[in-house]
Amino acid sequence: MTNKSTPVLGIDFGTSNSAVGYVKSGSPYLINIEGDETTLPTAIFFDVRAQEWCIGRAANQSLIRGDEGRYMRALKSILGTSLLHERRWLGGKLVTYADIISNFLQQIKTRAETQAEQRFDHALSGRPVFFHSASETKNAKALKDLTQCYINAGFKSVEFMYEPEAAAIANGGIDKNELALIVDIGGGTSDYCLFKSADIGIDVLACNGVRVGGTNFDRSLSIDHVMPLLGHREMIRREWGNDTLRAPNHIFQDLATWSKIPSLYAEKPRELAADLHKLALNKEPFTRLITVLEEEIGHDIAFAVEDGKIETNNNGQSDIDLAFIEAQLSAQLTSEKLGKSLEEHAKNISDAALETLQLSDYTADQVDKVIFVGGSSHMKIIEQNIAPHFKGADLLYSNAFTAIIDGLAIASGR
Template identity: 50%
Template sequence: MNFGAGVGLRSAMGEGSDMAVLGVDFGTSNSAAGIAREGAPQLIQLEADEITLPTAVFFDFDRKKMLIGSAAGNALLAGEEGRYMRALKSLLGAPLMREKRNLLGEKLDFIDVVSRFLARVKTAAEAQTGEKFDRALSGRPVRFHGDDARNTQAEADLREAYLRAGFDDVAFMFEPEAAALANRAVLDPGDLGLIVDIGGGTSDFTLFRNEAEGIDILASHGVRLGGTDFDRMVSLETVMPLLGRGSEIRHAFGGETHTAPTTIFNDLATWQKIPFLYAPDSRRLAKDLAQYAVEPEKLGRLVSVLGDELGHDIAFAVEAGKIAANGAGRGAIDLGVVERKLSVVLGDGMVEGLLRPMADEMAAAALVTMEQAQIPPDAVTHLVFVGGSSLMRVTRDALGAVFPQAQVHHGHALTAIVDGLSLASATAFD
């Protein structure tokens, strides 16, 4: 198959051999893996009856175990003693990836945590296929970060996680290019397709022409914005005010007040930052704020949310509210876990209104892809939506508005990328 000159395959070893290659979509929210069988993707069952695995871990302090995927989420919801982490991919490239910390009696950095997650994927694939996977073809967003140095470091971090997981080598492919491979059958030869992959952490675009014998990649571009940013925005604007965001704090002396500092609320609304808020200094800050608060009942909630480690419970409630409001146009965020009967009403069109500016930024990034290829937007014949956040009406509306003439196709939201990586895995190291 002709992938076209633009397909971003890179390998440290470069040499081809007949060792088996596993295709892996390490996603911000969900991961998946697969191989090619007779020209079709065959996905690995990563959990009971599931081909996708939540990208989440839980360090269970009682059982002294690292739980992965749904088991991690279940332990969190059951209130087990431990540390939950989701959206680890968003931390790739940050200096704290390589900071060692004590976890279950071991000195680990977050590259180790990612590598253990990937090792689980490798083990499951080997158990199911009877093959040994020495190499991986991994997806990656076109831009992990806007900043070039961080973007490069993020791939280096992810590569190291694969190596520590027991793979001898890893090649990377841009996630939307994988989705293009998986969806080319939707287009006739000569048609011009734009993959719109709106995931949990990033939005990624590939412009490609379908040819009789393969695809020709014309440009790829991406932006660090996805469904977890939608969650953050909804949380910041609707939930965090109930915990004291924007609330006034009295000065210890005199009658003056100032607005509560924003960082703590920003972090509490951001999936990958929540675990860091349970450190003693954040809890102390919350208590200080509550002591001098003009609205102590609100800051009191912040104190108990940090004390009882309810940050992720709130994030899950916000995500569920976002998805419900997307279907019905309105909804609610159930905050019963914070306080009996506490909830946020998401009125008509409110979620759409909050998220539209970010969706417009995603659409602007799609237009940058067109500029890179020097092809006018109205030449796109097919818009192919993949990624969980492409299920949000606001993203479809924003993207549809800049490509009004294109035929819209919906690929497999959660498996299009791994399908393409599986197909490409067979020849990734040739």
């Protein structure tokens, strides 16, 4: 543990968005980490011409402008995997994704110190309950990886708190002896905290998590509604003979996965796309696939799908605009189609909420309030799946993007 007089920086390093805060003059304070904003996208862009990294909205803008370089997002999801330590050429030198995450955290640290006018050697970081749902070994490895990234970023020490527990600390809106369940749906994971209010702070009764979040929603929508326009599920001829088979699935799975898109901008994936085009019965979709890989616009697809998801959730339908691939190309998305694509994810999230109760001595009918946090918690299909299990509970929506950092900032001063 750090000395009480030593300032500790609370950091919400999220799959999609990040934020920082600390205790200032006895009260939690969120730092403006990008301009006047207290949150920034967990996005990274390496500018080839300037030979420098930029992060957050600046990284997004570099991608939108078409600057020459490499864009990366959702790197938190590869913690604990071998991909994190694979070396790639970038800017004339070999780097790993671990190096890139460390660079992101270092920039966060520097910005926080500049704004706060003090040094932060110690961090209190949020973490999902499970980085990887099914593997204790990968969970332990992911935590070790993230710890090392913080150390490489210049922190002398880092401690961790479950993200839903931090969100619970930030929610003072429950009465004495009320039972509340945090449902935190982030970019890469969904996490839960069952708690009661206490004389000081809260009593945490159970925490749980599942590796399903907003990026999984985007991936499924992309696979179901966009990738078929690029050749997914199309038939190709065998190189020898007259038989046909479906095009390989993995290139489309990777193109629909935020963290894996950069790996497709290499020689082998482009060669595969060219081979598929050559063997295809219907060549038009594979012409588009070649365009996407050659022009490196995979992330443009991911952003278009994300925008379509949000618009359909709000308005009932949208057209996923893909005109940057081919004039007038789009994919229609309706509430019915969205629900069908996300049905399994929503059920897994709902099941994990009920499993959280099984870790305690309480039942769903005893829960007074269900508090939704995280950007993806506003998807209507989430409430539709969870609400029927908690018929006697009030459903509340907390600050979607700052609930976790609010709690970490409070906890950093303890």
